[in-house]
Amino acid sequence: MRDGLPLGHEARGIGFDRPAAIWFASAFSFSEQTKKGIDAARDWRGLFSVVLADLALISIVRQEYGASSRADAFFKAIETLSSNVVAADPPAAVDAAPVTEKGATTKAAAIPAASVVPAAVVEVQPATASADPAKDEPENATWLINGRLTSWTGSFTKRIEKGRSPITNGWAALVKPAGSAAIISLTSIVTRDPGKGELGDLRYAISCATTDLPRFVRIEAEIDPGRIKPLDACLQFYARGDSKTVGTYLKVNRIFVLARVENQGKTEDVDFGEIAKNVHVDAVGRNYKFDLRPKVLDAMNAGTVKHIWVVFEIAAQEFDFSLSDVFLGSNPDRLLTEPSRNGAFEDPNIEAQTSLLKGLGGWQKLGPPAPRPHSGAQGRKWQWIDRVGSVDIVVPVYNAIEEVENCIQSIVRATHVPYTLTLVNDGSSRETSRRLDNIASKHPWIRVIDNGSNIGYTRAANVGLAASTAEYIVLLNSDTIVGEDWLSEMLSCIVNHPKAAGVGALSNAASWQSVPSLNDAKGKWRVNALPAGWTVDDYARLVSDLSNRAYPAVPLLNGFCTLFRRSALVAVGFLDEEGFPVGYGEENDLCVRLTKAGYDLHVCDSAYVYHVKSASFGSAKRAELVRAGTAKCAEKHPEVDWKSLQRVLGESIPLIELRAALSEHISKRES
Known part of the structure; x- marks a missing residue:
């Protein structure tokens, strides 16, 4: 069905009936075993416990029915259940401290591993997780504790209001000023970068949607200080987003390293420096890669810190933003040349793509280009048209x-x-x-x-x-x-x-x-x-x-x-x-x-x-x-x-x- 949920599910207290189970089993690409469990369910709690392992569910339903008012109550119901229900036969659990939220205690359930699949395929196969989420990454490959969301602790959707709040293990969010809010949730996206002409991978992502017009939102990924190396390092991630303000594009204003250090017996947060700024993000989505500047690396290696994070700061009021596949670690190859050279690009987004481009030698040898360059057509200059952008x-x-x-x-x-x-x-x-x-x-x-x-x-x-x-x-x-x-x-x-x-x-x-x-x-x-x-x-x-x-x-x-x-x-x-x-x-x-x-x-x-x-x-x-x-x-x-x-x-x-x-x-x- 693509024109709404089954009849009888409009009210906030969603009733359960056989059509609901039939619809669930047929609407999404569940495995045969999951379909049998859905068919045997006798109430919403039982049904949801069967599909709890497939954390892509909420995102899929939102994509199919996001514009339908009939779906609102359904979303609230399954998100409430996701905060209070543990699957009857869950995947192997990660040993992590339980999180109590609104009186509900949940374990950190292992997130099923994603695989390379076409965008139309939505089923994610479960995988066995280790006791330490960091070990799901190749040894010494990443400095982040849970950058690729190999585990999740707590409810799948959280409302973050004033101040700083944990999202899950290795992740936190900060919203300012007081009285504003953002909805942070676990979702699944296809990390398809059309700039590379590839189909993309199905991955879990942290999604942020603003509600009460914050001045800015920070999403913080925690770094394990013990893994930091004095080497060339880079930050890689996949992002997509959409500004709700007409005529503007969404941008991540700053990506920087923030550390909590001891100073004369006091604890304070110190900005170790920027990795990138004004990173443009759009609804198509793409991969990004930035080198860490030497001064940032020096600060990260200059002593002991209690906690350290990579921070994504967005200074916009109304937006949707998804972040996935975050990696911080030793640089496998240098995509960026030294920033001090002549002809360097000011925008790091362009710098990050220079390995794909040819014919840029002229840019690197020349100084700043003239504001109105010649077209080369019989000496005529380009003519600028009013109201026309690039x-x-x-x-x-x-x-x-x-x-x-x-x-x-x-x-x-x-x-x-x-x-x-x-x-x-x-x-x-x-x-x-x-x-x-x-x-x-x-x-x-x-x-x-x-x-x-x-x-x-x-x-x-x-x-x-x-x-x-x-x-x-x-x-x-x-x-x-x-x-x-x-x-x-x-x-x-x-x-x-x-x-x-x-x-x-x-x-x-x-x-x-x-x-x-x-x-x-x-x-x-x-x-x-x-x-x-x-x-x-x-x-x-x-x-x-x-x-x-x-x-x-x-x-x-x-x-x-x-x-x-x-x-x-x-x-x-x-x-x-x-x-x-x-x-x-x-x-x-x-x-x-x-x-x-x-x-x-x-x-x-x-x-x-x-x-x-x-x-x-x-x-x-x-x-x-x-x-x-x-x-x-x-x-x-x-x-x-x-x-x-x-x-x-x-x-x-x-x-x-x-x-x-x-x-x-x-x-x-x-x-």
Whole structure:
């Protein structure tokens, strides 16, 4: 069931009946043994004791029914039970001091070990825990007591009010000022980092959601002083979050080391120094890695301390934040170069990704870049547009280097607003890789992300999208040639439509966005040739001159060239790389998800981008991929009337009128 809980469960005192047990057994991916236990349960307490070991349950139900008011009472019931019930046959217990909360005493139950699974799989298999949670980590690998949440003591959800309170063994939280509060809970998340193009692992996480508008919240992970080594060290973790304040992104303001030391017979807390600051976090989630500065390490090794913590401090009032897979210990490899070098990046988030980037030599040799750099296009400077934030252009590349070079040259020539260009090299040949690196070395605003192997178009596109922190992102096919002022025109469209999530350009070959003709004599999509003697820029100028700039709203966009509002992508998720691993249909799926979320899509009828058509695939292979993508879209969205959407696209009056004007102009010119 996906439309609510079983009937009879609306009241706060949730009654128990057979439909409830049947729903439980069928709604989630429990093992057969667990399903049998659920079926035999005679009350909520008995039912919950059966599934207590699967601590992912609360998170899963929240994801499925988080927006349902009918689920509120259910959440309260199972969370209350989680504070007061010990499983009838629990996993091996960790020896830890019992915690008393509101009169209830619970043992520290071993958390089942997580394994690498697709995001859709929710079942977690139990594992035997040692008597010392620290020993679940490789010996001497981590300095944290319980960084990866191998054990949990106390209730799964706690309300933290003024002051500092323990969360579980090895973790605490601090909320200020008095009168504010945060809800801290154990949850399960998939630590999927789209920047690496991997499926991710199912892991336990500490989740923090604010309620009464605190000034700041600190989440503290305790370090075992006896494990600290005078070595190069790093902090690694996975985080995701969402600011509830409109128009802002969530950031962890400071990550630092805090120690409790004895000083002349008094105990005081001492700040040993920052590890990172202003770490941007979004709802997509990603892995982070920061080196510990020498002065921080020196302070940690400079004497005895009673307690020492890594502290994550968030100075925001309304947010959701999840933290998982926290590691502090010796650095297996140095991703960061010395901070004193010229050309260092101020933002540690960018520094942490430099091992994935090529072509950064120019940045390191140069001083601070000029505020308005030249585009390289005949000496013209970039033109700054009012109300437009930063822009990234992402181009996934798989061989076909001549077409790629033509695309890059056109971007450099025809783009007159500030941008960065990210080329995602998806396992191309050695020659293609060499030529991409050569291009990046000559253009400081161009970078190459090398996937190392071919992971497929959609995952490669997600790598580029996830690497961006810009307000707007263009996802552009590598077999395109952009026309004069293409990006300026598309940006003008999106900034004038605040609800727009995506904007598409016109083209010679982009299905419903094609001009001047849609179909050939056989009724197939036409690939319109340029008029004899014309360049792409010539045709782009004609489109711009004849356009009424109506910016028609549409239900779907062709994926060859789309300008996205990044906040919208973060809200609904990136491309579906499992359903559409090599593309073809992934853009339709994303468009449907965006419109379902309340966003608009528009065609910029004044921007023109020439499309060579799939240099990476032949025509026969392309037709096969189109059929597979169409079938997958129909499977994912059975409620969508795709034919109706096609009719809407075909009946767009502004596009019909523009096609007629273009045809008439060209006909007169040729006659």
